[in-house]
Amino acid sequence: MLNGGAGRRFPKRRPASPPPGDPPGGGEALRVVDVTKWYGGVQALDRVSMSVDAGEVVALVGDNGAGKSTLVDIIAGVVAPDEGEFYVRGERVAIRSTNDAALFGIRTVHQEHTLADNLSVVENLFLGRELSHGVGPLLRLDFASMQQRTSAAMSDLGITTIADIRAPVEKMSGGQRQSVSVARATLEKYPIVVLDEPTAGLGVAQVHRVMQLVLRLRAQGTAIVIVSQNIEEIFEVADRIVVLHLGKVGAILRRADTTPEAVVSAVMGVA
Amino acid sequence: MPAVASLLIIAIFFQSRSEYFLTPGNLSNLAVQATLVAIIALGEIFVLLLGDIDLSLGSLSGMTCAILGVLITNGHVPWLLAILVMLVCGTALGAFQGWWIAWLGIPAFVVTLAGNMGFLGLQLYILGPDGTLSIFDPNVAALTNTQVPPSVGWILAAIVTVAVVATTLVRYARGEVAVRSFGLPIAVTVLVVGAVAIFNAYRGIPMPFLILIGLLVVTWWITMHTSPGRHLFAVGGNAEAARRAGVQVKRIRLAAFAVSGFFAAVGGLFAASYNGSAGTLTGGGTLLLEAIGAAVIGGTSLFGGRGTVWSALVGALIMAGVANGLNLMNSDQPVKYMVQGVIVLLAVSLDTILRRRQSRGRQLGAAVA
Numbered sequence: 001m002l003n004g005g006a007g008r009r010f011p012k013r014r015p016a017s018p019p020p021g022d023p024p025g026g027g028e029a030l031r032v033v034d035v036t037k038w039y040g041g042v043q044a045l046d047r048v049s050m051s052v053d054a055g056e057v058v059a060l061v062g063d064n065g066a067g068k069s070t071l072v073d074i075i076a077g078v079v080a081p082d083e084g085e086f087y088v089r090g091e092r093v094a095i096r097s098t099n100d101a102a103l104f105g106i107r108t109v110h111q112e113h114t115l116a117d118n119l120s121v122v123e124n125l126f127l128g129r130e131l132s133h134g135v136g137p138l139l140r141l142d143f144a145s146m147q148q149r150t151s152a153a154m155s156d157l158g159i160t161t162i163a164d165i166r167a168p169v170e171k172m173s174g175g176q177r178q179s180v181s182v183a184r185a186t187l188e189k190y191p192i193v194v195l196d197e198p199t200a201g202l203g204v205a206q207v208h209r210v211m212q213l214v215l216r217l218r219a220q221g222t223a224i225v226i227v228s229q230n231i232e233e234i235f236e237v238a239d240r241i242v243v244l245h246l247g248k249v250g251a252i253l254r255r256a257d258t259t260p261e262a263v264v265s266a267v268m269g270v271a
Numbered sequence: 272m273p274a275v276a277s278l279l280i281i282a283i284f285f286q287s288r289s290e291y292f293l294t295p296g297n298l299s300n301l302a303v304q305a306t307l308v309a310i311i312a313l314g315e316i317f318v319l320l321l322g323d324i325d326l327s328l329g330s331l332s333g334m335t336c337a338i339l340g341v342l343i344t345n346g347h348v349p350w351l352l353a354i355l356v357m358l359v360c361g362t363a364l365g366a367f368q369g370w371w372i373a374w375l376g377i378p379a380f381v382v383t384l385a386g387n388m389g390f391l392g393l394q395l396y397i398l399g400p401d402g403t404l405s406i407f408d409p410n411v412a413a414l415t416n417t418q419v420p421p422s423v424g425w426i427l428a429a430i431v432t433v434a435v436v437a438t439t440l441v442r443y444a445r446g447e448v449a450v451r452s453f454g455l456p457i458a459v460t461v462l463v464v465g466a467v468a469i470f471n472a473y474r475g476i477p478m479p480f481l482i483l484i485g486l487l488v489v490t491w492w493i494t495m496h497t498s499p500g501r502h503l504f505a506v507g508g509n510a511e512a513a514r515r516a517g518v519q520v521k522r523i524r525l526a527a528f529a530v531s532g533f534f535a536a537v538g539g540l541f542a543a544s545y546n547g548s549a550g551t552l553t554g555g556g557t558l559l560l561e562a563i564g565a566a567v568i569g570g571t572s573l574f575g576g577r578g579t580v581w582s583a584l585v586g587a588l589i590m591a592g593v594a595n596g597l598n599l600m601n602s603d604q605p606v607k608y609m610v611q612g613v614i615v616l617l618a619v620s621l622d623t624i625l626r627r628r629q630s631r632g633r634q635l636g637a638a639v640a
Contacts, residue, residue: 078515098517110515116508118576119501127505128517130498140496144447 027053028090029223030075030106030192035084037070044070045081046247052223052240054191057214059234060227062244063267068227069111071244072196075225076108077101088192098128107190111197111227114181117170121162121180122150124169125187153183158209174201182210185217193217194225199233211236231260245269273621274570274585277614281589285596292596295472301588301595302470303415306479307541309587311562312569313490314365314534316583317527319566320494320507322575323379325528327368327386328535328562333554334394335361336539340404340549341397343411350410358536364390365532369525379528387559395551403550406543414482415544418475427476428467432460479541483584486537490530490580503527507575557608564611565590568618589614 031051037044045067052058062068073079075086077098086093088104095101101108115124122143131142131149150165159179162172169177178201185193195214199207214237217224228234234241235255243250243266251266285292311328318325335357342353364386371382398404419427439456442448470476494500502523505513514520535554542553567573568589569582590611597607 076515098515099519102517108515113509113511113515116505116512116576118508119505123501123505127513128502130501132498139498140492141498141501144445 027055029054029056029088030225031087032071032075033085033087035071035074035081037067037074037079037081044247045074048084048244048247048249050242050249050252052192052225054223055218055221056239057218057224057226057237059238059241060225060244061229061231061234061241061263061267062250065246066244066267067247068244069196072108072110072194072225072227075101075106075194076110077106078108078110102129102190105191106194107185107188107192108194109181109185109196109198111200114184115169115177118168120168121154121165121172122146124180125150125153125184129188149187150183153186154179156186157183157213158205159183175203175206178202179206182213186213189220190222192223192225194227196227197229198226199228199230207233231263234263235260243267274568274582274589274618277568278585278589278592281592281596285592285599288596289599291599295469297595297599298469299418299473299477301591302480303477304595305584305587305591306415306477306483307538307545308558308561308565308590309483309583310486310534310541311538311558312565312583312587313486313580314531314538315562315566316571316578316580317490317503317530317534318379319563319571319573320503320575320578321524321527322507322510323372323524323527324383324563324573325365325368325379325531326383326559327390328531328538329554329556329559330387330390330394331361331364331532331535331554332538332542332558333549333552334390334397334539335536336543336549336553337394337397337404339411339540339543340406343406343408344404350408354411354540357539358533361536361539362529362533365535366525366529368532369528372528373521373524391555394554398549398551403548405548407547411540411544412547413478413544415477415479415541417478418470419478419481421471421475424467424471424476427481428464431463435460479544486534487580487584494580499523499526504576507577509576561590561611562587564615564618567622568614572622573619574622586618 029052031049033049034047035045035049036047048067048071050058050060060068060071070079074081074084075095077095077100080096086095088106093100093104095104095106098108116127119127123146126146131145132139133142134140147165154160154162154165157179159176162176162179169180172180178198182195182198185195185198198214199210202210211233214224214226218237226234226237238255241251241253241255241258241263243253243263245267246269250269253263253266282293291297311332314328315325338360339353339357342348342356343350346353348356368379368382368386371377372379395402435456439448439453443450443453467476470480494503502513502518505516505518506520506523510520513523538558539554543549546553565586566578566582567586569578569584569586571578571582571586593610593614594607597610
């Protein structure tokens with residue numbers, strides 16, 4: 001096993017060749033192979049492998065502590081794995097940071113720690129990806145463009161409850177804050193989008209909008225990994241379902257060939 | 272706004288006690304007195320915005336002042352080069368502390384407390400057994416002991432007025448601001464013209480105050496209109512969210528401490544210019560605590576993520592205004608310290624209460640969502 005999907009052996013931004021026998025890429029957008037992660041004496045992930053194709057929605061499900069968020073954090077470059085490999089569009093890559101993940105076209109909407117409360121909606125949406133104009137020391141933030149695109153993103157998601165996008169998010173409700181987090185995924189066209197519990201805290205109408213967004217992104221050819229506890233939502237949008245159980249892949253199911261009961265059984269480890 | 276209101280209350284109160292308080296001469300002196308604390312507070316604000324604290328700024332300021340003294344007086348180094356060296360030293364030592372904090376994860380309180388003692392030791396070592404070095408350099412002295420001629424002051428006021436009006440009109444034409452937002456530019460223009468009129472009624476704008484305003488404008492621009500500046504607020508607001516969004520949190524933290532060290536060195540330069548010497552007491556006493564107090568009184572939060580560089584000016588003016596007013600009332604030093612202590616306590620209490628209310632409001636919002 002090669003060490004580190006975070007790829008410490010590999011120079012940043014240099015994709016290596018896929019292992020022998022692997023498909024040359026084609027429709028495959030992202031593949032993680034044998035990802036393992038330990039937190040002290042606890043093994044959060046045990047040789048987890050999964051993939052997602054362009055234009056496909058893969059749902060990641062599992063009970064609490066199954067390793068879903070750890071896997072998301074690893075794909076996002078937030079956490080470094082102890083072992084494992086990453087392939088983006090068939091090419092081996094090293095993801096050491098969130099910036100590396102963005103460089104390879106991966107955009108993640110996390111469940112927690114997504115917003116800086118003291119910043120406005122606009123600033124949160126563009127945090128780390130700010131639009132600027134000018135040159136050198138005169139480079140300054142382009143607030144007008146950022147506001148314009150934020151309004152468009154909000155409108156796209158049908159978010160009408162946020163009156164002032166220049167107001168700090170600390171004054172907003174949980175649902176509004178979640179809406180802001182999800183809206184991040186729509187700002188730029190990323191080929192791979194990872195959504196960790198994107199509908200948590202949202203109202204019925206907004207959940208519907210998020211599901212519509214997922215389907216729209218899929219229609220545009222985006223590869224989507226969605227983490228959710230809601231079986232109904234999963235069956236609404238997912239093409240494949242990867243079930244994690246105690247840090248291992250318990251099952252990989254095609255939505256068309258399975259039932260909610262079978263998924264629940266796999267989640268409980270009785271499949 | 273509470274800080275600006277406090278400034279007005281202080282002005283009205285002390286004017287009612289002494290007719291001399293609001294005279295152009297006294298206000299000019301007050302502006303000069305506030306400058307050194309404001310510069311150290313400005314450095315402190317960069318660190319406070321992260322939610323950290325820098326306890327080394329006073330002694331770092333004194334140590335860089337000692338470096339300047341040795342270079343100019345003993346080494347006969349040209350004054351400009353000597354200033355450059357002291358500024359680089361201050362910045363580098365600030366960055367050094369930032370590295371321990373950002374990369375090794377040592378709490379800023381501990382690192383800068385160690386820095387405080389270490390830099391004081393270095394200051395005493397550099398100054399040697401005599402303990403004081405005279406700095407006879409007319410250029411260094413001119414930095415804080417001269418005034419801008421009134422005609423130049425009016426030209427500067429005109430330039431600021433034209434720039435503010437033009438910028439506001441352009442932004443209005445682009446639809447970026449509404450008419451109701453014209454209050455701030457109008458207030459700024461009135462304040463600038465009023466301040467220049469007051470200073471010119473005495474001897475002109477004090478040079479150190481003008482330099483301070485220049486530094487505030489530059490740092491305001493950086494913190495409000497550039498990515499690194501906004502990242503400073505993001506890290507102070509939620510460091511983990513900033514990291515997940517791709518912000519280079521460690522670099523931002525290191526840069527903030529480097530900037531803080533830079534302003535400590537600028538403070539050392541101003542101290543050298545005021546006193547005409549570098550001594551063992553330079554940067555000592557209550558300077559650091561007054562600077563932290565000024566930043567907080569001015570409206571920068573001790574908990575990170577909230578504040579503005581202008582709070583250094585407003586807070587320092589409040590501190591200097593209270594000291595100046597009590598002087599005019601012939602109050603003793605113990606009374607001054609006690610009054611300043613009460614003001615700092617009130618400012619921090621206000622900050623804590625406001626933060627708690629915001630947090631409660633958020634929880635309530637989440638609960639009803």
